[in-house]
Amino acid sequence: MLDKAQKQTGAGSTAGQMLDYMPGFGNDFETESLPGALPQGQNSPQKCAYGLYAEQLSGSPFTAPRGTNERSWLYRIRPSVRHTGRFQKIDYPHWKTAPHVADHSLALGQLRWGPLPEPSENLNFLEGIRTMTTAGDALTQGGMAAHAYAFNADMVDDYFFNADGELVIVPECGAIQVFTELGKMDVEPSEICLVPRGTMFKVTRLGEEKVWRGYLCENYGAKFTLPDRGPIGANCLANPRDFKTPVAAYEEKETPCRVHVKWCGQFHVTEIGHSPLDVVAWHGNYAPYKYDLRTFSPVGAILFDHPDPSIFTVLTAPSGEEGTANIDFVIFPPRWLVAEHSFRPPWYHRNIMSEFMGLIYGRYDAKEEGFVPGGMSLHNMMLAHGPDATGYEKATNSELKPVKLDHTMAFMFETRFPQQLTRFAAELETLQDNYIDCWTDLKKRFNGTPEGDWS
Numbered sequence: 403m404l405d406k407a408q409k410q411t412g413a414g415s416t417a418g419q420m421l422d423y424m425p426g427f428g429n430d431f432e433t434e435s436l437p438g439a440l441p442q443g444q445n446s447p448q449k450c451a452y453g454l455y456a457e458q459l460s461g462s463p464f465t466a467p468r469g470t471n472e473r474s475w476l477y478r479i480r481p482s483v484r485h486t487g488r489f490q491k492i493d494y495p496h497w498k499t500a501p502h503v504a505d506h507s508l509a510l511g512q513l514r515w516g517p518l519p520e521p522s523e524n525l526n527f528l529e530g531i532r533t534m535t536t537a538g539d540a541l542t543q544g545g546m547a548a549h550a551y552a553f554n555a556d557m558v559d560d561y562f563f564n565a566d567g568e569l570v571i572v573p574e575c576g577a578i579q580v581f582t583e584l585g586k587m588d589v590e591p592s593e594i595c596l597v598p599r600g601t602m603f604k605v606t607r608l609g610e611e612k613v614w615r616g617y618l619c620e621n622y623g624a625k626f627t628l629p630d631r632g633p634i635g636a637n638c639l640a641n642p643r644d645f646k647t648p649v650a651a652y653e654e655k656e657t658p659c660r661v662h663v664k665w666c667g668q669f670h671v672t673e674i675g676h677s678p679l680d681v682v683a684w685h686g687n688y689a690p691y692k693y694d695l696r697t698f699s700p701v702g703a704i705l706f707d708h709p710d711p712s713i714f715t716v717l718t719a720p721s722g723e724e725g726t727a728n729i730d731f732v733i734f735p736p737r738w739l740v741a742e743h744s745f746r747p748p749w750y751h752r753n754i755m756s757e758f759m760g761l762i763y764g765r766y767d768a769k770e771e772g773f774v775p776g777g778m779s780l781h782n783m784m785l786a787h788g789p790d791a792t793g794y795e796k797a798t799n800s801e802l803k804p805v806k807l808d809h810t811m812a813f814m815f816e817t818r819f820p821q822q823l824t825r826f827a828a829e830l831e832t833l834q835d836n837y838i839d840c841w842t843d844l845k846k847r848f849n850g851t852p853e854g855d856w857s
């Protein structure tokens with residue numbers, strides 16, 4: 403498919419201009435921002451059109467089975483090897499990488515935070531990332547990190563790639579433009595995007611806000627994919643056509659630029675004299691994408707009881723052990739609650755998997771108050787949690803007519819690994835010291851009679 407990409411040339415779109423995307427999950431895409439830039443019938447012509455360089459970006463081993471084999475061919479103004487000079491070490495002290503057991507004095511517990519405070523200085527996306535938890539081991543390519551971000555400045559001549567894993571960006575406040583080597587994505591709250599491991603990009607602000615804020619899941623392991631639907635069949639949940647991959651777009655800029663790299667938990671920077679986002683055309687299946695969470699078609703309880711939240715999995719990153727995800731990215735979208743004679747909110751729960759949650763807008767049905775948009779909670783491996791006392795009270799007494807749970811979008815990064823808290827998270831001023839008090843009023847109702855004490 404040679405797409406509408408011709409519209410999308412040179413110097414990049416300005417905010418407000420609609421970008422073009424190609425639909426589908428894991429498709430083999432092709433796109434060119436200048437006519438004839440993409441070679442036909444071969445990957446490596448002796449001379450590429452427009453004097454471009456051909457370069458392969460491999461997201462899987464060459465020999466991975468077809469189902470998981472991912473690579474793209476990039477046709478660019480300079481090869482990437484000219485987009486990095488001699489590296490120097492640089493510090494991003496707030497971005498931590500597993501294994502990382504922080505030195506802090508916070509004891510084990512169910513934890514909840516308010517949103518990150520607004521930055522008191524100018525910070526771009528990269529400088530605004532704050533690691534909350536890490537899990538597993540980036541060096542053996544398993545596990546993840548949960549980050550929050552808050553920034554108020556653009557990456558202009560600063561570019562970044564993460565060799566340690568792919569990044570899922572979940573904006574909560576403020577739309578952003580993610581300009582990657584393979585094209586541009588405008589991403590607003592309720593949408594997410596994924597930047598594959600090793601892909602160069604920069605993030606700029608869209609619209610007027612005081613702060614651009616959200617969450618970030620760094621996946622050190624096997625790539626996120628769509629979960630199997632089993633007996634649900636061929637439709638619903640996250641449908642492949644709702645994933646949007648950007649068309650080719652490039653920047654031709656011969657000015658001083660910096661490329662920042664995260665590699666095995668350490669950061670390096672190199673100065674170059676041009677933009678590294680210079681891919682004029684590309685084809686392949688290793689590519690960024692965005693997804694609108696509002697297009698998720700939930701399937702749920704239509705008679706009684708509360709199903710496991712795995713029914714709301716948007717993307718899953720397998721760990722090699724069947725059914726045991728390195729990470730599940732799960733959402734709690736607007737939906738109808740119709741279950742009869744049932745306790746409708748999430749049940750009380752202890753879990754071998756560990757649950758990091760955030761809220762994009764609205765209110766979450768297990769928490770009547772305290773869990774606010776931009777906030778975070780951590781229910782770590784085997785730590786009990788569930789609805790707060792007010793939620794329990796309501797759920798056990800309310801009339802069970804159909805109710806639309808509307809205007810709500812919470813999400814969870816759930817991992818098989820215990821999540822280690824960073825010192826930043828342990829000492830964050832928005833940590834709610836009284837979180838566990840939300841369960842204090844769950845009183846004893848057992849009185850030895852089958853009716854119980856509901857007074």
Ligand SMILES: O=C(O)Cc1cc(O)ccc1O
Pocket residue numbers: 709710711747748749751757768781787788814
């Ligand atoms: O709020 C949570 O803890 C997440 C969650 C939601 C749900 O519907 C069932 C189980 C579960 O862990």
Ligand SMILES: [Fe+2]
Pocket residue numbers: 751753757781787
């Ligand atoms: Fe849970």
